[in-house]
Amino acid sequence: MQYKKVSHVLFDLDGLLLDSETLYTEAFTTVCAKYNKTFTWELKASLLGFQGHECAEKIVKTLDLPITKEEFMKECFKIYEVLFPKVQLMPGARKLVEHLHKKGVPIALATSSSKDSVDMKMQNHKYLLNLFHHLTMGSSDPEVTKGKPDPAIFLVCASRFPDKPKPENCLVFEDAVNGVKAACAANMQVVVVPDPRIDSTLLQDATVVLKSLEDFEPQLFGLPAYD
Ligand SMILES: [Mg+2]
Structure with missing residues (x-):
């Protein structure tokens, strides 16, 4: 399968970047x-x-x-x-976010969690949060009217980049079936790193399914490769 080049990247938080x-x-x-x-x-x-x-x-x-x-x-x-307060990052999360940030790729967080919840979970990982251009936190964001699988969170999140990328130029990282559905409904490509217990037939609409964020190859989507 040929992947389309993307310019912007949106990250889910729970279960994707964070082992929460x-x-x-x-x-x-x-x-x-x-x-x-x-x-x-x-x-x-x-x-x-x-x-x-x-x-x-x-x-x-x-x-x-x-x-x-x-x-x-x-x-x-x-x-x-x-x-x-004890929650850990998922393997490869820090490396990927730091890499994209360092290479100037616009990245944002698109989580269904509220601001209070994100603050609590990320208290020991604040450094990582600062690398995102912005944080869209669905449970406390009046513009995000519905949770995933509704595409609202990804569309709102993309619209908050100053250059307002088209959905097809955005890549979503998710761990959940509802997240994959939301990204597809938003017309975005989606990399999913699922819990291994998730039935793989539910992930057929994902662009790529990975075992770990460590396996992601940015160049497949036209993003800068790791050094
Ligand atoms: Mg998640």
């Missing part, structure tokens, strides 16, 4: 267990890419928890405060 999905799973599992409910992988997979309140709503509804989504979020937040 395991921590969300831990928090959701703990809160659900408190009400004698099991937080399954199938439910987890269906939530990837959702905004915080969308996750809470779906979990409370699917497992019929005897609490409101606001209460669920509050209980999770207490666990996040303990877990998130």
